[in-house]
Amino acid sequence: MLKHILAAAMAALYMLTLTGLAELPLIVVPTAAPEAEAPEAEAIEAMPTPEPAQTVEPDAQDTEPDAQAAKPETEPGRLAGIVIGIDPGHQAHGNSQKEAVAPGSREKKAKVSSGTDGVVTDIPEYVTVLEISFQLRDALLAEGAEVYMTREEHDVDISNQERAKMMNELGCDLVLRIHCDGADSSRANGIGLYVNESFPISEASYAAAEAILPRMCEATGAKERGIFESDSYTGLNWSEVPCILVECGFMSNPREDELLNTPEYQRLLARGMVEGICDYFGRGE
Numbered sequence: 001m002l003k004h005i006l007a008a009a010m011a012a013l014y015m016l017t018l019t020g021l022a023e024l025p026l027i028v029v030p031t032a033a034p035e036a037e038a039p040e041a042e043a044i045e046a047m048p049t050p051e052p053a054q055t056v057e058p059d060a061q062d063t064e065p066d067a068q069a070a071k072p073e074t075e076p077g078r079l080a081g082i083v084i085g086i087d088p089g090h091q092a093h094g095n096s097q098k099e100a101v102a103p104g105s106r107e108k109k110a111k112v113s114s115g116t117d118g119v120v121t122d123i124p125e126y127v128t129v130l131e132i133s134f135q136l137r138d139a140l141l142a143e144g145a146e147v148y149m150t151r152e153e154h155d156v157d158i159s160n161q162e163r164a165k166m167m168n169e170l171g172c173d174l175v176l177r178i179h180c181d182g183a184d185s186s187r188a189n190g191i192g193l194y195v196n197e198s199f200p201i202s203e204a205s206y207a208a209a210e211a212i213l214p215r216m217c218e219a220t221g222a223k224e225r226g227i228f229e230s231d232s233y234t235g236l237n238w239s240e241v242p243c244i245l246v247e248c249g250f251m252s253n254p255r256e257d258e259l260l261n262t263p264e265y266q267r268l269l270a271r272g273m274v275e276g277i278c279d280y281f282g283r284g285e
Helices: 002-023 041-046 125-142 160-169 202-220 254-260 263-280
Strands: 083-088 095-100 108-112 146-149 174-181 191-195 224-229 243-250
Touching: 083 125, 083 160, 095 160, 108 160, 125 146, 125 174, 125 263, 160 174, 174 263, 191 202, 202 224, 202 243, 202 263, 243 254, 254 263
Parallel strands: 083 146, 083 174, 174 243, 191 224
Antiparallel strands: 095 108, 191 243
């Protein structure tokens, strides 16, 4: 009997316990969240691992403490050691004062004139010849020559005698006096070179002209007028070094006037002169 009473009491207590638990509020205990991953973790893992850069083993001689990088050797120009004088003829304003044509001569001429003008372009000769002279200067420098010019602008006052003396003092090996020609006939054309006839430099000047003239005509296709000897040019007569007056073409000829004032033709003239100069000094290709 007692056993049955105890069993009934235990059952009632168990039911009471279940009823109390059901009325209690439900408390949810959060589980620990997994650690956050870096935003780009997947992208980083997906990227391929870069290959290591290939290294080049140095040569044994490069590991020496005094080893230096090799430097390319620069070949000297064909005219290295040669001094060339360039006299761009004329100037913006002529000087009609007189000076002796040659040392010890009683004959006198105007110190310098402004030259002729282009029949088509109307460009003054002193402008054209300076442009040609700049082209010649640059071409000579490219071949390693030492170059001097009597003028690099138009507004100067330098007589022909002074120009020659300037080049003498500089010790030039050769002087080119750059000019353009003019004639009454518009048909006159071509390149002509002038040297003096009876001075100590005459023979050497002629030899230089013989080397230069054919090269100029070959480069430009211009007519070869020849080499002329005359003692009437002050700039030639006062020169103590080989000196040539170069008439690059006729500004009185419509076609040549236009050609003489184009950079392309000016470069051809310069190239021809440079090749002739190299030939004269035995340094041609």
